[in-house]
Structure formats: C-alpha cells, structure tokens
Amino acid sequence: MSSSRGRSDPKRSSCRSRPKSKPPSIGRRCARENRFLPEERTKRFNAIQQAEKMRGTEMQKTRIKLAIGVFAALSSSVALAQTSDKPVKIGIATAIQLDRGKDTVSAAQMAADEINAAGGLAGRKIELVVADEGKTTNEGVGAINKLISEKVDVVVGGYNSGITLAQLPHLSRAKTIYLGVGASAPAIQDMVEKNYAAYKYIFRVNPLSSIDISKSIGDFIVGKVYGERGFKKVAIVAENAKWARDMIEPAAEIAKAAGVEIVFEEYFDPATPDFAPLFSKVAKSGAQYMIPMLAATPSDLFVKQWYDMAVPVEMGGVDTGSLDADFFQRIGGKSLSETAINYITRAPLTAKTIPWWDEFVSRFGREPQFTAPGAYDAVHVYADAVKRAGSFASDAVVSALENTRHTGVRGTITFDKRHDLVAGPGLVNALWIQWQEGGRRVVIWPKDLATGPMISAPWLKKP
Numbered sequence: 001m002s003s004s005r006g007r008s009d010p011k012r013s014s015c016r017s018r019p020k021s022k023p024p025s026i027g028r029r030c031a032r033e034n035r036f037l038p039e040e041r042t043k044r045f046n047a048i049q050q051a052e053k054m055r056g057t058e059m060q061k062t063r064i065k066l067a068i069g070v071f072a073a074l075s076s077s078v079a080l081a082q083t084s085d086k087p088v089k090i091g092i093a094t095a096i097q098l099d100r101g102k103d104t105v106s107a108a109q110m111a112a113d114e115i116n117a118a119g120g121l122a123g124r125k126i127e128l129v130v131a132d133e134g135k136t137t138n139e140g141v142g143a144i145n146k147l148i149s150e151k152v153d154v155v156v157g158g159y160n161s162g163i164t165l166a167q168l169p170h171l172s173r174a175k176t177i178y179l180g181v182g183a184s185a186p187a188i189q190d191m192v193e194k195n196y197a198a199y200k201y202i203f204r205v206n207p208l209s210s211i212d213i214s215k216s217i218g219d220f221i222v223g224k225v226y227g228e229r230g231f232k233k234v235a236i237v238a239e240n241a242k243w244a245r246d247m248i249e250p251a252a253e254i255a256k257a258a259g260v261e262i263v264f265e266e267y268f269d270p271a272t273p274d275f276a277p278l279f280s281k282v283a284k285s286g287a288q289y290m291i292p293m294l295a296a297t298p299s300d301l302f303v304k305q306w307y308d309m310a311v312p313v314e315m316g317g318v319d320t321g322s323l324d325a326d327f328f329q330r331i332g333g334k335s336l337s338e339t340a341i342n343y344i345t346r347a348p349l350t351a352k353t354i355p356w357w358d359e360f361v362s363r364f365g366r367e368p369q370f371t372a373p374g375a376y377d378a379v380h381v382y383a384d385a386v387k388r389a390g391s392f393a394s395d396a397v398v399s400a401l402e403n404t405r406h407t408g409v410r411g412t413i414t415f416d417k418r419h420d421l422v423a424g425p426g427l428v429n430a431l432w433i434q435w436q437e438g439g440r441r442v443v444i445w446p447k448d449l450a451t452g453p454m455i456s457a458p459w460l461k462k463p
Contacts, residue, residue, distance in 0.1 A: 087127035088120075088392070090379060091147035093140070093157035093167070094182070096132045099324060100159050100371040104181060105130055106364050107372035108156055110356075111379035121383050122392075133157070137166040148174045153392055156205075156378045159371060161185030161243070172198045175394045177401070179382060181206040181374030184213060185243070189418040200398050203419040205381060206374025206410070207343050208430055212423040214247045216341060216430035217291065217317070218254025224432065224445045224454070225316075226260050231288035235264035235313065237278060238293030247318065248293050263287050270296035279311045291317040300331050307334035310459040316340065316432065325367035328439035337457040339434040343370040345441045347431075347451050349410055356409045377408035 092108055094101035105128070112126040120126065129150050131143035140163035147155055148170065155171065158164040159182035168191055171178045178201060180188065186209050191199040208216070225231045236252060238244040244267070252262050264285035268278060282290055290313045294302060299321020306315060316339025321327060323342055328335050346357045346367075356376065360368045385400035386392055406413045411428035415421065421428055425448075432445035434454060442452035 085124075087125045088122075089127055089129050089150060089152040090382070091150065091152035091155040091157075091176075092128055092130045092375075093133045093143045093147060093155055094130075094371070095134060095159055096130065097134075098159065099366075100182060100369045101132075103369040103372035104157055104159075104375040107360065107368065107374075107376040108379050110360065110363070111376045111383075115379070115383055121386060126379070126383075133159075133163055133167075135160075137163050140164070141166055141170060143167075144170050148176055152176065154179060154382050154397075156181060156375055156382075158183045161188065164188055165191075168199065168202060171201060175201060177201045177382070177394055177397060178203065179378040180204045181378055182371045184208065184210045186211050186420075189420040193418045200419070201394060203401055203415060204421050205378040205413065206421065206428075207370060208423050208428065209420055210243065210247050211250075212421075213318070213341065213430055214250045215254070216423075216432075217248065217251035220316070220341075220432050220445050221251065221255040221260055221289075221291070222258040223447070225289045225314075226255070226258065229289070229314075229454070231314070232259070233261050233263045233286055233288045235282045235285055235287035235290045236262060236266075236293070237264075237282065237290060238267050239270045239295060239297055240267040241270070241296070243295065244293040244318075248291065251291075268297075270294075272297070273301075275302055275305045276309060279306060279309055283312055287313050289313060290315045292319055293317055294319045294321065297321075299327070303338055304331050304334050306338075307336070307457075310457075312460065314457060314460065316434070322435070323370055325369065328435050333439070335435040336437070337434060337455050339432055339444065339454070342431045342433040342441075343428075344368060344373045344410060345431065345433055345443060345451075347443050347449065349431075349449065350407055350412075352407070352409050373409040377406070377410070377413060380408065381406050381413060 090108065090112065092105050094104040096102060096105065108128060112128060115121055116125050129147060129152055131146045133140040133143040140160070144155065144167040154177040156179045158180040161183040164180060164183040165185065165187060168178075168188070180203065184207050188202065189204055189209065192202055207213075221234060225234065234255065236248055238248050252265075256262060264282055264287050266278065266281070272278070290311075292302065292315060295318070299319050303319070303322070314337070319338070319340040322335060322338060322340040324330070344357075346354055348354060356373070357368065360372065381401070381404055382397070384406055385397050385404060388403070389396040389400040391397065402415060402419070404414055412426060413421065413428060423429060429446055429449065431443050431449065433441045434444050436442050436452070436455055443450050444452065444454040
C-alpha cells in the first residue's frame with residue numbers, strides 16, 4: 001500500500017500557482033479555499049479559543065455569584081437560628097413612674113406578646129428588659145448602660161429630649177439600635193446627619209420632631225383657627241424655654257404670612273403660681289384665640305384658672321398635661337373645649353388603630369398615652385427589619401430599618417435620611433384633639449381625619 005503522506009494536493013497547488021488567466025470556475029473554487037490557508041486557519045482557531053475562554057470566564061463568574069448568594073442565604077439562616085434557644089432582648093428605657101413611661105412598657109409588651117404568639121422572632125421569644133431612666137440625665141445614662149450590659153438587641157424608649165441626647169454617645173459606642181418613642185428634639189436626629197457612621201443606630205419612631213410639630217401648629221392656626229373659625233387675632237402664651245420658642249416662633253411666622261395677627265405674646269416662668277394676671281392681659285389684647293405652650297407648667301392649675309375666670313378667648317396648643325387620659329375628670333371637666341396637639345385617640349387613623357386601642361384599654365384598664373402607640377409600633381418595626389435583614393447584626397438591621405414602610409397604629413411609618421419619622425398625608429400626622437362633653441376626645445384637625453366639629457367654651461357665644 002502506498003502512502004500519500006507528504007504529498008501535495010495538485011488541486012490546492014493549482015490555486016497557489018494558477019495563471020493570471022484562469023477559467024471562472026477555478027477562480028471561485030480558489031476564493032473559497034483561500035479561507036482555509038494555514039495563516040487564516042491559525043487566526044480562526046485563535047479567535048475560537050478566545051471566545052471559548054471568555055464564555056468560560058463568564059460561566060465561572062455566574063457560578064461564583066450563585067455560590068455567594070447561596071452562602072449568604074445559608075449564613076443568614078444560620079445566624080438567625082444559631083441562638084434560637086436564647087430570647088431576643090428588647091430594652092425599654094423610660095420613666096416608669098410616669099403614665100407615659102408605664103404605657104411605653106405596656107404597649108411594648110403587647111407587641112412582644114403578639115409576636116411570641118405567632119412563633120417568635122426567627123423562632124426566638126422576645127423578652128423585655130426594663131430600665132428606669134428617671135428624671136435626670138445621670139439616671140438616664142445609668143439606665144442605658146444597664147441595658148447595654150444586659151446585651152439587649154435593641155432599645156425602645158425615651159420621653160425627655162435632654163436625657164435622650166445624653167444617652168446617645170453610649171448607644172453609639174455599643175452599636176446598639178435605639179428606637180425613640182417620646183422625645184421630639186431635632187438635635188437627636190441631627191447627630192445622625194452630622195456623624196452617620198457613629199450615630200446611624202438612632203431612629204425616631206414617635207413622636208414627630210419639633211420641626212414637624214411647629215408646621216402643624218402653623219397649619220392649625222391658618223387652616224382651622226383663621227380659615228374655618230375666622231379668628232384673625234391670636235395670642236401666644238408659652239413657657240420661657242428653648243423648646244417652646246423653637247416650636248412656636250416658626251409657627252407664628254407661618255400664621256403671619258397668611259394674614260393672622262399675633263396681638264399678644266408672652267413667655268412665662270413654668271413655676272408661676274397664679275396665671276390670673278396673664279389671662280387678664282390676654283383678654284385685654286383683643287385676642288380671639290390663645291395658643292399655650294405647656295410642658296413643665298402645671299396644666300391642672302393653668303386650665304382650671306382659664307375656665308374659672310371664663311377668659312373670653314378660645315384655647316388650643318401644646319399642653320402635655322392635657323394628654324393624660326384622666327385629665328378631664330381630674331380637673332372636674334374644666335378642660336371642656338380645650339384643644340391640644342396629640343398623636344393618638346380612638347379614631348380610624350389606620351385599620352389597626354381602633355382594635356389596638358380597644359385591646360389596650362381592655363388589657364390595662366386605661367386609655368393609652370402618646371408614647372404607647374410609638375412603643376407598640378417600634379417593636380413591630382424592629383421585628384420586621386430583622387426578618388428582612390435575615391440577621392440580628394446591628395448594621396444589617398440598620399440597613400433594613402432605612403427601607404422601612406410599615407403601617408402601624410398611627411399611620412405609615414417611614415424614615416428620612418436623618419432616620420427621623422416622616423410626616424404627611426398617608427403617613428403619620430399630628431392630631432388636634434378637643435375635650436368635649438363627658439370627657440370625649442374628638443379630632444378636629446387635620447380636616448381629613450376629623451371625627452367631629454369643633455365646639456366653643458361654654459361661656460362663649462358659638463359661631
């Protein structure tokens with residue numbers, strides 16, 4: 001058998017050495033075969049190899065991404081399950097001797113019981129650890145340090161802005177998440193904006209910030225007092241305190257811009273023993289409506305004197321004493337027609353509000369204070385964030401909290417870049433609530449949330 005190895009193909013050779021003058025058929029055949037000359041075959045081979053290499057790299061990247069995703073999911077599951085035998089510790093820092101402090105604890109317990117009844121948080125039971133922050137910054141800092149030493153997963157609480165501000169550095173150092181439910185000072189969330197890395201653990205769930213409360217006061221004066229009641233002349237009587245000035249001065253500017261006249265303005269000592277002289281000056285000013293700003297002032301004394309003197313001026317503003325559920329009965333019904341800014345009442349603010357209110361009253365035998373819905377919502381907001389984060393790690397939960405949109409008892413809760421509660425239609429709003437006959441509390445503003453008409457004081461002619 002003869003071998004053809006090493007022989008040249010005469011046809012292929014003829015393509016390389018064909019004469020310039022050639023038949024068309026040979027030219028076409030040679031043109032096709034030129035694609036497969038050795039140098040061309042090498043280029044084609046290299047191109048195919050490169051393409052295969054690139055496809056292989058992309059497939060490898062895809063496999064790595066899938067592996068990372070699976071690992072992350074498994075890690076989260078393991079992280080949530082590793083300590084399933086230990087309770088989730090929620091620290092409660094509040095002034096437990098005050099009604100608002102008691103309600104913080106009670107409402108947080110309500111939420112914890114609901115979550116535990118549904119199987120717990122990631123299979124773990126929630127346990128509350130309560131610390132009394134008292135009435136001083138030293139007591140407040142001591143309460144926070146106690147909770148940190150107890151290794152709580154999150155702290156819910158607060159009622160006094162000064163105390164809360166003193167607590168923040170300690171929470172920051174421990175990287176402990178804090179969900180505030182009682183203090184309104186903008187300075188609290190300013191810390192997040194100024195030093196995010198250190199204070200990103202701080203969120204305000206309740207109440208609205210002083211900035212939003214100020215806007216609400218201005219809106220109430222313009223929309224209700226002036227717009228609906230026709231009262232153009234307004235008096236401002238406020239405690240001589242920074243919080244009061246910070247809140248009422250911007251509100252007054254809003255009112256004046258709308259044509260309202262501020263005919264009287266006075267800042268007084270909260271320890272004033274007799275308000276008769278002040279009320280006499282208000283009456284002489286020609287004011288038709290009075291905006292009080294009371295926190296440290298004994299509300300019982302202030303409102304009773306207004307009623308007993310039959311001051312010829314309607315009254316509504318900030319009065320923390322008037323928020324007490326027993327305030328009307330406590331002062332013998334003399335708060336009749338007084339209006340105060342509030343955050344909760346038995347009204348259909350959301351589908352959850354009335355059922356929650358009724359359950360609270362049934363269980364604890366009292367109507368809830370404004371801190372109660374905040375504490376209840378805060379526990380549920382935290383639990384929801386842990387589920388979405390797939391972890392109890394503080395940084396992971398912070399990221400989840402930043403993307404919160406939770407419909408709670410007072411409205412839909414979401415946070416801005418300062419981790420402050422966002423106010424507005426469909427979200428959480430300040431409520432202007434008036435004491436009416438029999439101690440009923442009626443929402444009279446905002447208009448879209450009103451549950452009844454505004455009434456006048458018994459000694460004043462109704463419009």
